[in-house]
Amino acid sequence: MTGFLTRRRFLIGSAVGVGAVGLSGCDDVVQSEDVQKVLNAAEGLTMRAQRLIVSPQKLAREFTEADLSPVFRSNGTSNPDNEAYARLSEDGFLNWRLKIDGLVDRPMELSLADLKKLPSRTQITRHDCVEGWSAIGKWTGVPLGQLLQSVGLKPEARYAVFYCADELEQTLDGSGRYYESIDLIDAFHPQTILAYGMNGKDLDIAHGAPLRLRVERHLGYKHAKYLMRIEIKDTFAGLWGGKGGFWEDRGYEWYAGI
Incomplete structure (x- = not known):
């Protein structure tokens, strides 16, 4: 790294x-x-x-199945190295739950089966990595804005913060655990989804199972994998380095729009 x-x-x-x-x-x-x-x-x-x-609702370019990349590299972690995640993956994530809390009216926890019952969106888009490579993949998942509407946002809500299962650095304070954030403009963009499917199959571990963020108008490091929790906040204060993301705390730009 x-x-x-x-x-x-x-x-x-x-x-x-x-x-x-x-x-x-x-x-x-x-x-x-x-x-x-x-x-x-x-x-x-x-x-x-x-x-x-650019209009807040303008879509990133979408492609056809003929454009799908034969190989879609796994960026960042390819398999979280912790016992809790290993236990969840062993039973096909039956016991996994996505927690949504923070500045919301109705905090909730959703299973993978719960998410798959909700209206979904499928999109074929290009993933642009900051390392210089790109790949086109087909993603299926729940529009994030739809979920946020269901939990009800408090007036002071400003950011959605995504906490992940993968740990990129061994730290005592937890700052080595991957996390990311976007503002509510990007959260409610039509192509911002919580993806549980890739290329017509369930999302595999290398690409973020059971759930990952797809925020299509941003560079790849914003597309957090192995999602465990979404917290709605009004500030980054109290979030480790206070910059709104694992890499942002280490010098990256928080806004990675493309």
Whole structure:
């Protein structure tokens, strides 16, 4: 992962402009407080510009089955290394539950069978990884906005935070466990789904079973796998590094719109 992060940091720095920040080393640049302020400002500008130019409901391009990639790489973790997840996977996730709580009126827990009974959406889209590769896959799942409507959002709700089963770093405080977040604009986008199916089959472990996020207008690291809980929040305060995601806490941009 170190090489992955270093490449990502270089890309972030390059987006601001090599001359503007005087690159002498990618890690040094990202760790500089002054440069970090510039990067954060640039990210906010990017998000506002994209939201201004592109309709919040505009769809990412969809493809046909003839376009499906023969190989769809597994990004990040390919099998969470923890006993709780192993027990869940052994019985086909019969005992797995997705917890939805936080700033909601009706917290709930849903089984995989519960989710499959709900109205679904199937879409064939391109996954763009920050490492530089892309692949086209067919995803089936529940529109996230539909679920959020069913639990009822409190007026102060602003973000959906996704907690996952995979742990990328061994840490005592839990900060090594993967998590991500999106705002409610992206949460209610028609193509933002909680996918339990891929290419006409149940989602496999390598690609995030039993449930993963598909937020099609964002880079791949936003598409959290192995979902366990969704918490609705009004701030990132109290979330480990406070940046809204595992990689964001380590220097990535929170808004990864494409």
